[in-house]
Amino acid sequence: MTKFSDIILSFFKGIARSRVSLLGAMLTTVTFPFLLGLVIIDSWFHIDNPYFGGFVYMIIGPAFIAGLAMVFIGLFFLKGKEEVRLFTLTYLQEHFADETRFNRVRKLIFLGVLLTSINFVIFGLLGYSGYHYLESNSFCGQFCHTVMNPEYTAYQNSPHSKVHCVDCHIGSGATWFVKSKVSGARQLAAVALDTYPRPIHTPVHGLRPARYTCEECHRPDKFHGDKLNVIDSYEDDENNTHLKTVMLMKIGSAGSGTDKPHGIHWHVAEENTITYKADPNRLTIPEVTLTKADGSSVVFRSEDAADIIEEEGHELEARTMDCIDCHNRPTHIYRDAETAVNEEITKGTIDRTIPYIKQQAMEAVNQKYSSQDDAMAGIENQLRNWYKSNYPNLDVDILDRAIAGTQNAYAMNVFPEMKIEWGTYVNHIGHGEEFDIGCFRCHDGMHESDDGEVISADCTTCHVVLAEDEEEPEILQSLQGE
Ligand code: HEC
Ligand code: HEC
Ligand code: HEC
Ligand code: HEC
Ligand code: HEC
Structure with a gap:
C-alpha cells in the first residue's frame, strides 16, 4: 500500500x-x-x-x-x-x-x-x-507611447473617444482576435527594433470590412433626410471677423424597408455594390464599377484610365466601397491648421476680442518645429513677443489663455516625432481646395461609362450651400426665427 x-x-x-x-x-x-x-x-x-x-x-x-x-x-x-x-x-x-x-x-x-x-x-x-x-485602450493606445501618441490623441479629441480601439480595428470573433495578435506581435517587434514607419502608412490595407465594425453600432439604412451644417470660420483681419457657411448635407439613407436608398448614404445600400480600382494610396481612382440590384453593372472610367491600368495595373488595388472610403477619419481626425485654430476660437479658448489673434495664431502654428516641446515654446514666444510690441496693454490672462488654445490646436494635430505635419493624413469627407481628393476622386465629372453616363460633380448632388462665408447669413436668421 x-x-x-x-x-x-x-x-x-x-x-x-x-x-x-x-x-x-x-x-x-x-x-x-x-x-x-x-x-x-x-x-x-x-x-x-x-x-x-x-x-x-x-x-x-x-x-x-x-x-x-x-x-x-x-x-x-x-x-x-x-x-x-x-x-x-x-x-x-x-x-x-x-x-x-x-x-x-x-x-x-x-x-x-x-x-x-x-x-x-x-x-x-x-x-x-x-x-x-x-483589448484595452491603454494597451493599444499607450503601450508604444511615441508610436501611437498621434492616433491616441486625435481619438481622444473625437466623437468616438468612448469607443474601444478594438471595436473598429478588430470587431468580434476569434479569427480576427488571433489575426490582430499576430500582426500585433510583428508591430511590437518593429517598435523594439525601431523599424516602424514614420508616419504610419495609410490607408490601412488590412482593416476589417466596416460591416463587422462600424455597422455593429451604426445603421445608415435607418437614417433619412438631410442635415444642416453650420461651419464657423474667422478672417485674419483686426476683428477676426466671424463668418458662417451654412449647408444642407443630403445624407439620405441606405434604404430600409420603406425608404428607397438615396443621397450620400445611397452608396452603402444593400442593393448597390460599388467596387473600384485605385493606386495603393487610394487617391487616384481610374475605374469604378456599380453593380445594381438586378445584377446589371455600369463601369465608369476616368479619361486616362486605360493608360493607368496598362502602366500600373499590377499595383492597383481592387476594393469594395464601404464606410471608410468616405469616413476614413472617423476618430483619428487630424484637422488642418485653419480648422484647428477656428475651432479653438469657436470654443472660446482663443478669445476673439484679441486683435489679429486669428492671423497671429496661424502664423505661430505654421512654423516648422522639431518636436512638440519645441513647438509649445515657439508658439508662446511668438505670440508673447508680437503682442508685447504691438498691443502692450493687452490683458495678460486673456493672452495666456489664447497661447494655451493655440498650443492645443498644434498639439492635437501635429506630431513632429512621428513626422506628422499639417495635412499628412488626408480626410475623404468632402473635397480639398484643389478639388482632387475625397468625393472628387470619383465625383470629378470626368468618370464616364460607355453609354456616356457620368458620376455627378453637380454641386447640389451632395449638398445645398445656403450661405458661404457670410457674416450674418439671412438663411440662418430665418431658420432661427429672428
Ligand atoms: C471609430 C473607429 C475607430 C476607433 C475607435 C479607433 N480607430 Fe484607429 N483607425 C480607424 C480607421 C477607419 C482607420 C483607417 C484610416 C485609413 O485607412 O486611412 C484607422 C487607422 C489607425 C491607424 C493608422 C494610422 C492613422 O492615423 O490612420 C492607427 C495606428 C490606429 N488607427 C490606431 C488606433 C488606436 C490606438 C485606437 C484606440 C486608442 C484606435 N485606432 C481607435 C478607426 C478607428
Ligand atoms: C461601439 C460603437 C461604435 C462603433 C464601432 C463605431 N461608432 Fe461611430 N459613433 C458611435 C457613437 C456612440 C457616436 C456618437 C458620438 C457623439 O455624438 O458624441 C458615433 C458617431 C459617429 C459619426 C458622427 C460624428 C460626428 O461628427 O457627429 C460618424 C460619422 C461615425 N460615428 C462613423 C463611424 C464609422 C465610419 C465607424 C467604423 C470605422 C464607426 N463610426 C464605428 C459609436 C460607434
Ligand atoms: C459616399 C461617402 C459615404 C459613405 C460610403 C458613408 N458615409 Fe456616412 N456620411 C457621409 C457624409 C458626407 C456625411 C455628412 C457629414 C457631415 O455632417 O458633414 C455622413 C454622415 C454620417 C453620420 C452622421 C449622421 C448624422 O446625422 O450626423 C454617420 C453616423 C455616418 N455617416 C455613418 C456611416 C456608416 C456607418 C457608413 C457605412 C455603413 C457610412 N456612413 C458610409 C458620407 C458617407
Ligand atoms: C469610389 C467612387 C466614389 C466615391 C469616392 C464617392 N462616390 Fe458618390 N457615387 C459614386 C457612384 C458610382 C455614384 C452613382 C453615379 C451617380 O449617381 O452619379 C455615386 C452617387 C452619389 C450620389 C447620388 C446618389 C443618388 O441618390 O442616386 C451622391 C449624393 C453621392 N454619390 C455623394 C458622395 C459623397 C458626398 C462622397 C464623398 C464623401 C462620394 N459620393 C464619394 C461613386 C463614388
Ligand atoms: C460628391 C459630393 C459633393 C459634390 C459634388 C460637391 N461637394 Fe462640396 N462638400 C461635400 C462634402 C461631403 C463636404 C464636407 C462637409 C463637411 O465638412 O462635413 C463639402 C463641403 C463643401 C464646402 C464647405 C467647405 C468648408 O469646410 O468650408 C463648400 C463651400 C462646398 N463643399 C462647395 C462645393 C461646390 C461649389 C461644389 C460644386 C463645384 C461642390 N461643393 C460639390 C460634397 C460634395
Missing part, C-alpha cells in the same frame, strides 16, 4: 531528478505569489497603466506558464520519468492489473487532477484578464 505522502514524495523526487523540471519548478514558485497578487489587484482595481498590464500579462504570466510546462516536460518526457511514470502505457498496464499497485495510480491521478484544476483556475484568471488587457 503506497501512502499519499509517498506519492507526493516521488513527485518531488521526479522533479528534482530532471534539471528541466527543477528549473521550471523554481520559475513557477517564484512567479506564483506575484502573479496571483497582481492579477487580483488588477481585477479588483482595474489598473489602467499600460506598463503594469504589460509586466503582468506579457512577462510574469508567460514565465509562470513556461515554468509549469517545463515541470511537466521534465516529469513525463525527460529524467523525471523514472520517478513518475504515470501515463506511460507499460506502467499503466502493470498497475491496473495489480490491486495494490492500482492504489498508487489512483492517488497519482488524484494529485494530477488536483494540480491541474488549480492550474486551470490560474490559467482562466490569467487568460481572462490578459485578454481584456490586450
